[in-house]
Structure formats: structure tokens, C-alpha cells
Amino acid sequence: MITMLDQLNRHECARIEAFKTHLSLAKVESLSWDDLLEILIQRRFLSLSIVNIYEFVIDALESESIKTAVRLILHEEYPRNTRGVPLVSHRELLFRDLLNLGASRDQILMSGESPLTQEVRLQSLSQLECCLGHVHSELALVSFLRFWAEVLVAVEYECLWPRLAERLSPPSSSQGIASQFFYYHMIHDRRQSDLGDGQLLGGLTHAQALARHIPELINDESALQEAMRQVDRAWELKVRFYSQFRRFGSAQASRR
Ligand SMILES: [Fe+2]
Numbered sequence: 350m351i352t353m354l355d356q357l358n359r360h361e362c363a364r365i366e367a368f369k370t371h372l373s374l375a376k377v378e379s380l381s382w383d384d385l386l387e388i389l390i391q392r393r394f395l396s397l398s399i400v401n402i403y404e405f406v407i408d409a410l411e412s413e414s415i416k417t418a419v420r421l422i423l424h425e426e427y428p429r430n431t432r433g434v435p436l437v438s439h440r441e442l443l444f445r446d447l448l449n450l451g452a453s454r455d456q457i458l459m460s461g462e463s464p465l466t467q468e469v470r471l472q473s474l475s476q477l478e479c480c481l482g483h484v485h486s487e488l489a490l491v492s493f494l495r496f497w498a499e500v501l502v503a504v505e506y507e508c509l510w511p512r513l514a515e516r517l518s519p520p521s522s523s524q525g526i527a528s529q530f531f532y533y534h535m536i537h538d539r540r541q542s543d544l545g546d547g548q549l550l551g552g553l554t555h556a557q558a559l560a561r562h563i564p565e566l567i568n569d570e571s572a573l574q575e576a577m578r579q580v581d582r583a584w585e586l587k588v589r590f591y592s593q594f595r596r597f598g599s600a601q602a603s604r605r
Contacts, residue, residue, distance in 0.1 A: 353573045354545040354564055360577050361496070361540070364584045365504055371588055376597070377512055384597040385512055386452045391466045392505070393457070395590065396443055398470045399498055400426065405477045406494050412487055415562045419494065422555050442530040449526045450516050465593040469586050473497060476582055485575040488566035492576045495559040497583035503539035503556065505587070506531050 369375070377385070403423040410416045428436045437445075447457050462470070476497075480489035506513075510531065518525035519532050540556045545564045553561075567573055 352545075353567050353570070354543075357563075357567065357573060357576055357580075358543040358545070361500070361544075361580055364496075364580055365500070365540070368501060368504055368584060368587065369508060371591060375508075377508055380512065380597055382451060384594070385509075386447070386450065386456070387460075388591075388594050388597075389447060389450065389509075390452060390457055390460045391463055391593070392590075393443060393447065394462045394466050394470055395473075397440060398473065401474060402477065402494065402498055405474065406490050409477065409481060409490055410487060412562070415487065415491055418558050418562060419491075422499075422558060425555075439530060439534075442533075446513075446517065446528055446530040449528075450513065463593060466590065469590040473586050476579075476586070479582075480579070483575075485566070485572050488563065488572055489575050489579050491559055491562055491566070492579035493583055495556055495563070496580045497586065499538040499554070499556040499559060500540045501583060501587050503535050503537075503554075506535035507539075510535055 380388075400423070403419060403426075407416055407419050407423070410419065426439045428438075430436055444457065448454065476493055477490065480486055480493060483489075513528065513531050516526070517528035517531065520527045520529070536554070538555045540560075541554045542557060542560070544560050546560075563576065567576060
């Protein structure tokens with residue numbers, strides 16, 4: 350018998366596969382470096398907004414155990430050494446990766462947010478407001494957060510990594526310039542296992558750390574539909590973000 354969690358797992362996997370084959374991401378191997386850097390610089394605005402997304406969810410959640418899981422992930426964005434001194438934040442590491450990929454400081458700082466990036470960023474925040482005020486609010490918040498800020502982020506970087514690897518190396522490599530942001534998030538944000546997987550102990554990715562709280566919230570068909578709706582909404586927003594770069598892929602294809 351197919352359980353509700355099975356249905357949700359299948360739905361997520363189908364969305365991930367559809368995302369991978371989405372036009373701009375699928376053509377990433379043929380993009381010029383100028384075009385690729387433009388995508389990454391726009392993508393940075395979504396990375397900057399992740400703190401707002403996380404803080405909203407923390408305030409909106411009522412469950413202390415889910416709040417704790419969400420807070421832990423947010424605090425990883427601002428690491429400290431053993432004496433409590435702040436280290437370089439994840440957004441600073443993103444800036445470093447962009448410089449090492451060939452973007453200039455001015456290019457990153459002065460490019461400005463495109464109207465469509467801004468629209469996606471603001472709609473992502475308003476989507477959290479849509480999660481409130483109904484019986485499945487906790488599920489909606491954690492489902493949207495997990496898929497928008499963790500699962501799809503890892504998929505995005507996985508699709509981009511073959512190109513990024515032309516100029517950056519995995520941190521484990523002794524050669525080249527190590528990626529300090531993209532590689533880390535590709536590994537540490539990913540979905541990794543199905544919802545309801547009983548083996549979730551220690552060394553969890555961010556997606557898994559949030560996934561632990563979802564099965565207990567899916568107690569009827571309406572909850573399942575709500576979780577799927579949030580997965581879909583996160584997917585639509587990310588697809589919309591990349592749709593602004595479709596012209597890159599077609600320009601490359603027509604030059605061949
Ligand atoms: Fe993460």
C-alpha cells in the first residue's frame with residue numbers, strides 16, 4: 350500500500366527531476382562565463398534573503414522542537430570559534446567564491462537586483478505568510494522552508510557545480526582554489542534520504558534535519574495536500590527565478 354509519506358516522497362523526487370531538466374539549468378554547460386556570473390550574482394540576492402526566511406519561520410512556529418532545529422541551521426550561517434569569536438559568515442564565503450570564480454567586487458556589489466529576482470525574493474517571503482492561520486501551519490512552514498532553502502538549493506548547486514569546478518575545487522582537493530560556499534551547501538543542504546527514513550541519526554544534512562519533523566505532522570489527506578502544495582510553490586518560485594536567464598541558453602544554442 351502506498352502511504353501518504355510515499356506519495357510525498359514521490360512528489361518531491363518528481364519535482365527535483367523536473368527542476369534539474371529545467372531549461373536554464375540544463376544548458377548550464379554551454380553558458381559563457383559572463384552569463385554564468387550574472388546568474389550567480391542574481392542568485393546571491395536569494396542567499397542574502399535566507400536569513401529573513403529563517404527568522405520568519407522561527408517566529409511563526411509554535412513547536413519548540415522544530416524551532417530548535419530551524420534555529421540550529423540558521424546559526425550555522427554565522428559560525429564562531431571555540432572562544433565565541435565570530436568567524437566568516439556563509440554570505441561572506443559566497444562573496445569569496447564569486448571573486449574566485451572571476452567576478453569583480455564592483456560587479457557583485459553594483460549589479461543590482463533584477464526586477465524578477467526581487468519579485469521572486471518578495472514572493473518567497475509572502476509565501477510564508479500564506480502558511481499561517483490554518484490547521485497545517487507548522488507543516489506548511491517547515492515544508493516550504495525545507496524545499497526552498499535546503500533541498501532545491503543543493504539541487505541548484507549540483508547542477509551548477511560542473512561549471513563552477515572549472516575554476517573552483519572541492520575543499521578536500523589539494524589543488525586549485527577551494528570552494529568555500531557552493532560545494533559546502535551542495536553537500537550539506539541536500540535531501541539525501543526520503544521523508545520517514547528511520548535511519549536519521551547524527552551527521553544530518555539541513556534538509557534531513559528539517560525532514561525529521563515532517564512525518565509527525567502528516568496525519569491526514571489534507572495535511573499531505575498542504576505539504577505537496579508547499580513543495581510546488583517553492584519549485585515554482587525557483588523555476589521563475591531561473592526563467593529570467595532563458596535567453597542565455599537560447600543565444601548559446603543559436604550560435605552553434
Ligand atoms: Fe543549509
